[in-house]
Every structure is written in C-alpha cells, then in structure tokens.
Amino acid sequence: MSPKSERRSSIKWEELPHPRWGLEISRRCSFRAQKTAHLDARGLLLRGQLRLDRSIHHEFMSHEAGEIISELRACRDVYREGLIDVNKTLSTKTPRETLCYYAVEYAVVPRAASLIRSTLRRYFEFSDIPFDAVQLLFDTSAGSILFPMSEPMATDAGRPAVSGTRPRVTTVEPARDWPELLQRMISRCVV
C-alpha cells in the first residue's frame, strides 16, 4: 500500500506544533559535538576565502551540503517522533509508514528547498557572483507572458462584467534581488 494512497488521515498538518518542533530541530543542530570543532573552524575559513581562491569552492560546498543534510536528518527525526506521539492521541490512527512519508514530504522537502536557497545566497554573495549573469541564465520565467485567467469582475453589484473589455496581457518582470531569483529557481515543487 502506497502512503500516497493513504491521504485520508486524521492528522491536520496546520494544527501541529511546528514552532516547537522547529525549535527542537534548531536545538539539535546548534549542539556541536566536541570532535567536530575543527570542521566548524574550517567552514569559517573557507567562507572568508571564497573571493580569493576558486580552488576551495568545492570544499566549501561539500561542507555546506553536510550541514544541510545534518539538519534535514534532525528534521526527519523530530517530525517522525512528533507525528507518532500526536497519532497516539487520535482516535483514528494513521499507519506508521504514512507518518514517515508525511515527515519527508511535508517537513523535510520544503526545508531542503529553503536551506538550499539560503546557502546559495550566501555562496553567491561571499563569492561575488554577478547577479546579472545568474539572472540572465536562470531566471527563465522573466519575460514570459501572463494571460488573464478569468473574466474581469463587475464593479457594481448585479451588473455583469463589461464584455468589451480587452484582456490585459502582462509579462513577468525579471527578479529584482537574490531572494526573488532563488525563489523562482528553487521552488518547493522542483525539489
């Protein structure tokens, strides 16, 4: 049985204690083991050297990928444990593997997209990557035509929409800054 087919669950995602679980994920990630102190120091050094030395970029990205993966695993664990606890209190139980699927699909994947965006933003800024070049290459939606999806709304109650109104055609503006550009490049649906 695929968890995708078990969509009918008594768990309401928006009612879960996300802030508390988010805090628990942060707590687990902020706690640094004594033996990994040299890795943290190395990360800081790499970040400071990005503009000067292209040969360290791969190591920097490898370090950042490790940090993201570590946080995603903490996210998986906290959501799994939390969902299992919540499930115990409900009269209609959801199978354990469905809860695991929810943890990955609705908690880990969106967090992954968000972490990739913030890491890339730091990388682009610390490495002095030209915004215009990234925008030109990867902002593929810029310049696309936006067609109106519905008829124009009537302005007065009971009065029909004006039939002769010409639909307004607009185009997508280019992204203005890194957050907007990265949001377009890495949206939740493409991860």
Add this chain to the structure above:
Amino acid sequence: MCGEPFHIARVVHRSSSQYEPGLIPQLLELYRTQEWWISHAGFLWDSIVEEIKRQHGEVEIEIFGRQLEVLERTNVEKVIDLYSELRAPDGSISDEDLLKVASLADQLKLRPAELMGKVGTDCLQLINRKRRNRRQTIATILDVVSDNGGSNFPNWTSICNMI
C-alpha cells in the same frame, strides 16, 4: 523529484515569447564562462536531492516491513480461522480436528513458540520437561498436540486469543 535548476537544458529552454535571434548562443557562451561556480552550485543541489531520495527509500523500507508483517499475520490468522471453524460452540475440539489445526500450522512454517505466545511457551516448557527423559525436542506444532493427547491440550482458546 524532478528538475535540476543549474542544468544547461534549463538555460536553453525558453518560451517562444522570450525568443530573440541569437539569444541561445549568447546564453550558452555565458554559461560556459560561468561554469566554474555553476558546477559547485549543482553539486550542492545533487547532494541534497540524493539525501531526499535516501529518506524516501527509508519510507519504502517501512512500507515493505509492514507488508511482511501483514503476510506473517495472515498465516497465523489462517490457523485461528481453522481452529474457530472446527471447534464446537462450547469450545471443545476433537483430537482429530486439533491435529488438523496443528498440521496446518506446521505447513505454514509457524514455530510453536511464535504461535502460542506466553501461555504456549509455558506449555512447551512443560512438554519439554516430559520429553527430556526420552531425549526428544519439540520441533513442530504437531509434536505439541500429539504429546498432550489432543483435546487435553491446555487452553487452546486462550492461546489463540493471545496470538
């Protein structure tokens, strides 16, 4: 899981409204000059996608585990169904029918201790004590039933209820 935001295919894939003569060669040239950092950004993307795939794999294993559990439970349920079918309304069962139940359990490769829970384990210990003198061990459910004289076998109902 689809899409690779830094792949070259994303650069050349433009809608017709954006098309201008000479745009694609210009973008490809730009891509080549910027490839030194694009490859690192792509590496980050690939690493995270691999992790997500791995976590989805964990879910698949959970599902597989549950399917196995269902399969195993079904075998036990087959034995209980036969037992329920053969016993009389007052709960008694003939020696012959009890042997049929035991044969089915053996045929389904159920082990005595697994089938009978705590009560069954106590019973097995009792039988093993009796058999120790004969230097025999319990191997099958049929051994258990035969050794206990069929319907004298204690607490079949409670054993099956505990499964």
